[in-house]
Amino acid sequence: MCLVCSLLFVCLVVFSSCQNKAADNPVKPNIIVILADDLGYGDMGAYNPQSLIMTPYLDQLAVEGMKFTDAHTTSAVCTPTRYSLLTGRYNWRTRLKEGVLTGKSKALIPADRTTLGSMLQRSGYTTAFIGKWHLGMDWGLKEGEAFEEGGWNPEDYDQLDFSKPIENAPGTRGFDYSLALPASLDIAPYVYVENNQITSIPTKVTIDEGEYSWWREGPTSDDFIHEEVTPLFFKKSINYIQEQAKSNTPFFLYLALPSPHTPILPTEAWQGKSGLLPYADFIMMIDDYIGQLNQTLKDAGIEENTLLVFTSDNGCSPAAGFDKMVEMGHQPSGIFRGHKADIYEGGHRVPMIVKWPSKIKPTTVSNVTISQTDLMATFADLVGDTLGENEGEDSSSFLKILFGEQENEDLREGKVFHSVNGTFAIRKGDWKLITAKGSGGWSFPKPGDLAEAELPEMQLYNLRIDPSETQNQFLQNPEKAEELKQLLIKYIQEGRSTPGPKQLNDPFDGEWKQTWFMDED
Incomplete structure (x- = not known):
């Protein structure tokens, strides 16, 4: 092999090596x-x-x-x-x-x-x-x-x-x-x-x-x-x-x-x-x-x-x-x-x-x-x-x-939300369970409103067909409500909502207003 060809070969090898290294260690x-x-x-x-x-x-x-x-x-x-x-x-x-x-x-x-x-x-x-x-x-x-x-x-x-x-x-x-x-x-x-x-x-x-x-x-x-x-x-x-x-x-x-x-x-x-x-x-x-x-x-x-x-x-x-x-x-x-x-x-x-x-x-x-x-x-x-x-x-x-490698698949089974007064909600797919009668916050019906007393114990909405949360299906679909409630209890008690060993929630000197999830193991 001629000297020029040898030098070109070495350069190509070095260049290829650098490219591979850069691919392994992207910026x-x-x-x-x-x-x-x-x-x-x-x-x-x-x-x-x-x-x-x-x-x-x-x-x-x-x-x-x-x-x-x-x-x-x-x-x-x-x-x-x-x-x-x-x-x-x-x-x-x-x-x-x-x-x-x-x-x-x-x-x-x-x-x-x-x-x-x-x-x-x-x-x-x-x-x-x-x-x-x-x-x-x-x-x-x-x-x-x-x-x-x-x-x-x-x-x-x-x-x-x-x-x-x-x-x-x-x-x-x-x-x-x-x-x-x-x-x-x-x-x-x-x-x-x-x-x-x-x-x-x-x-x-x-x-x-x-x-x-x-x-x-x-x-x-x-x-x-x-x-x-x-x-x-x-x-x-x-x-x-x-x-x-x-x-x-x-x-x-x-x-x-x-x-x-x-x-x-x-x-x-x-x-x-x-x-x-x-x-x-x-x-x-x-x-x-x-x-x-x-x-x-x-x-x-x-x-x-x-x-x-x-x-x-x-x-x-x-x-x-x-x-x-x-x-x-x-x-x-x-x-x-x-x-x-x-x-x-x-x-x-x-x-x-x-x-x-x-x-x-x-x-x-x-x-x-x-x-x-x-x-x-x-x-x-x-x-x-x-x-x-x-x-x-x-x-x-x-x-x-x-990166466009995954489109409409949910990242995990469910997600949990929380209001200013400590009210929980959990979402799984199209369904959302709210563990209170009203808003848990500042809009009607507020916690303690007289109107709230006449409402069902919890709220269940299908956000795909009712994104504005106007049709509470809690009484019509108790099985779905119970499924979401149990999933929420699991997430609370296991200290995590992702795969892995159980973790502890931080200690608290007072009492949570909502304690129904603590009654079940």
Whole structure:
């Protein structure tokens, strides 16, 4: 063989070897999860053709990626949803069996619980959290003070020493960098926590009495201006993306928006733009920032290998002017019944769009029932991580759906949902069982309503033929109701809803309002 031929042969062998190695070790994608706060299923044109709110950039995401029509949160309120999204575990397995945390609650996620952030860290990712945390963190206390949970009043924060470092904040739960709003934009204390330290000590107490811009009275830092929080989080996220684009290390960004949750604060440029209510203006402002963030990925040259997820933490809140918008012709929940806090579909069925240009075909739609808990197993599957027995106990991978390798097959047997007052629902195929007479939340019939007393013990709906949950078949189909009830009991008692050894639910000092499932073994 001649020298030139020999050299060509060697080059081909080396090239082939490099190709095989690259195939065995593909470049891991950057991952961005954007979680809106109180955005309804019907508040985007991509999900509701009759929507009166213009959302061109969110609609463009649906064109560029895959739209899920049957995606769900685990809860109809924010703290529980955020726990489940980050851990792949149902929120009611924690000490929080109903409601949400306060602004000074202790950390809900224990140090030994794997999160999306810590799982991706061990897979070589740089991670960042920017936005609304609302999962508790352990504040420093003044000398001689003992921690008391407290409630929503300004005096409940008197025992806190804001000059001390904060423990068990996002920086200790899987994020290399974090800039956090401790709770909601209407829950004190109004401070920024950057990498476990407050950026500015509170010096004042503020409250706004506006109809839609209202927030609870409480300690506020000089650098904290309510109207500027959402824009700041977007700008920080865009800057983070631009910086990480210069690195060869994959990154994970979890951007948890505090909006369009109350206080509803569109900036001056967006006020009145929708012709509806400030809530709609706020969504249009958020949509524009989403467009800027999406364009940043393109300009930075990393769009092709970035997986972007956009979703919401629950349905639209009545505090946004829900009923008034319905009167004006806009349906925040689309065709679905109920809203935030409710066990009905309007409480926990949410938009979810996943975009990854190099892997996900544009303009695709999936009708498979998925849960935000499934992000844990999906991302683990994506990066080649194997979850342990006590990680992501309620998470199933939908990676094959994203890649078009699986279409309408359910990921697992059933999925569980939860309302603000602790009411359970379970979904299996087309059927949904609600373990209460009414909404379990804030819409009619509310828990304790006189009208509720005359209703059947539970509710059973076939969502394929009755997606608006108007025809309760509990009395007509007791066998199906019992089948779903027993499946729910199994999921509760086994500490997981996926295959694997039994796990323990977290201890709880009080009593669950619903105890029927604890009477059977």
